[in-house]
Amino acid sequence: MRNVVRTAEGREANKKVLEEHVRTFLDINGLEGADFDDTPARVARLWDTFLNVEKPALHAFPTSNDELIVPKQYVLWGYCPHHLIPIRYTFKVGYIPRNKALGLSKFVRYSRYLLTTLPLQEDLPCLITDALEEVLEPMGVGCIVEGWHLCMVARGVEQQGSTVVTSSMKGLLLHSQTARDEFLRA
Secondary structure (H helix, E strand, C coil): CCCCCCCHHHHHHHHHHHHHHHHHHHHHCCCCCHHHCCHHHHHHHHHHHHHCCCCCCCCCEECCCCCCECCEEEEEEEECCCCCCEEEEEEEEEEECCCEECCHHHHHHHHHHHHCCCCCCCCHHHHHHHHHHHHHCCCEEEEEEEEEEHHHHCCCCCCCCCCEEEEEEEEHHHHCHHHHHHHHHC
């Protein structure tokens, strides 16, 4: 996974290059006029804002809790790596602590950071469970990601209500039906 450090000057230079490419894209497709005057700068700002999210530190803290913890229903937007069209993701993460816990905002921050790498949805749950397993060493960890892909909605198969669900389960959430069921019901 990339860990790009960009200076303010470098980011500005990148935005200018992207503006020129967007301007070329508009020109070759005959899209011109006042409606498009600010489009290149807007597109460059959008991608600069989306891609330049700092990787959060995942520092665990001690806990005596050994029951399931489930941050769920947090929604983030990403982009399809094949079409660069938005995807609306809903996340459900759960883990059974083994003396370590993670601040609840870190789940959202880390997921948001991962989305800047334009991952395939099929890989996203594993990226999350791998990171949590490494930091927390939990008894079990799981992640379910539901994605509403605009590339499926606006083009191709044009499925308006269709979503894709992917998951990753490890430890007790994989091997214990009771723990797994509790996570799935939460």
